[in-house]
Amino acid sequence: AQSVTQLDSQVPVFEEAPVELRCNYSSSVSVYLFWYVQYPNQGLQLLLKYLSGSTLVKGINGFEAEFNKSQTSFHLRKPSVHISDTAEYFCAVSNNNDMRFGAGTRLTVKP
Amino acid sequence: KAGVTQTPRYLIKTRGQQVTLSCSPISGHRSVSWYQQTPGQGLQFLFEYFSETQRNKGNFPGRFSGRQFSNSRSEMNVSTLELGDSALYLCASSWGPGQGLTGELFFGEGSRLTVL
Numbered sequence: 717a718q719s720v721t722q723l724d725s726q727v728p729v730f731e732e733a734p735v736e737l738r739c740n741y742s743s744s745v746s747v748y749l750f751w752y753v754q755y756p757n758q759g760l761q762l763l764l765k766y767l768s769g770s771t772l773v774k775g776i777n778g779f780e781a782e783f784n785k786s787q788t789s790f791h792l793r794k795p796s797v798h799i800s801d802t803a804e805y806f807c808a809v810s811n812n813n814d815m816r817f818g819a820g821t822r823l824t825v826k827p
Numbered sequence: 828k829a830g831v832t833q834t835p836r837y838l839i840k841t842r843g844q845q846v847t848l849s850c851s852p853i854s855g856h857r858s859v860s861w862y863q864q865t866p867g868q869g870l871q872f873l874f875e876y877f878s879e880t881q882r883n884k885g886n887f888p889g890r891f892s893g894r895q896f897s898n899s900r901s902e903m904n905v906s907t908l909e910l911g912d913s914a915l916y917l918c919a920s921s922w923g924p925g926q927g928l929t930g931e932l933f934f935g936e937g938s939r940l941t942v943l
Contacts, residue, residue, distance in 0.1 A: 759831070759919075759934030759937055761934070762931050762932075765931065806870065813883065814883060815872070817862075817870035820870075
C-alpha cells in the first residue's frame with residue numbers, strides 16, 4: 717500500500733515570501749499525486765494533480781509542484797504567498813483504487 | 828452546479844448513542860467516499876461506495892457502516908459512539924469508481940461530530 721509523509725506540520729512565512737511544502741510518498745506501483753487545500757471550516761479543494769506527462773505541474777492560485785520519481789517527492793511551491801494562502805495543505809497519493817492523505821501542513825502567512 | 832452537500836453540519840451526541848450522516852454528491856457523480864478527519868490522525872479513509880455497492884473499506888471497526896442509494900446519495904452510520912469518534916467527517920464524490928480515477932475528489936464541507 718502507498719503512504720504519504722508531509723515533512724513539516726507547520727510552516728510560518730511572511731507575506732510575499734516564497735514557500736515550499738514538502739511531501740514524500742512510498743508505493744510499489746505507479747501512482748497519481750495530488751495537493752489539496754483546506755480553508756477553515758471548509759472541505760478540501762484540489763490545488764493540482766500529477767497523473768502523467770510533464771513533471772512540473774501548475775495549479776490554481778499560483779501554486780506549482782514537481783514530481784521527482786527518483787526521490788519519491790512531490791513538493792508544493794509558490795514564489796510569493798498572500799495572507800489568503802493561510803490554510804491547511806494536504807498531499808495525497810492514489811494508485812487509482814485507494815487514495816491516502818498526508819497528515820497535513822498548516823501554512824500561516826504573516827503580514 | 829451544486830457541490831457536495833453534507834448534513835448535518837454540526838451535531839453533539841453522547842457516548843453510546845448512534846449517529847447518521849448524509850451526503851449528496853454532485854449531480855452525475857456515482858462514487859462517494861467517506862473520510863474521518865481528526866487533529867491527531869489526519870484524514871483517514873472510511874469507505875467508498877459506487878453504484879450502491881461498497882467498493883473499498885478502510886481500517887475502522889464494524890461500528891462504522893454506510894450505504895448508498897440509487898440516486899447516489901450516501902449515508903454513514905456510527906453506532907455505540909465513543910469519545911474518540913469526535914471528528915470532522917468528510918464526504919467526497921467523483922465521476923467513476925476508484926478514488927482519484929479522474930484525478931479529483933470533490934469534497935463537502937463536512938459534518939462535525941462531538942461526542943460527550
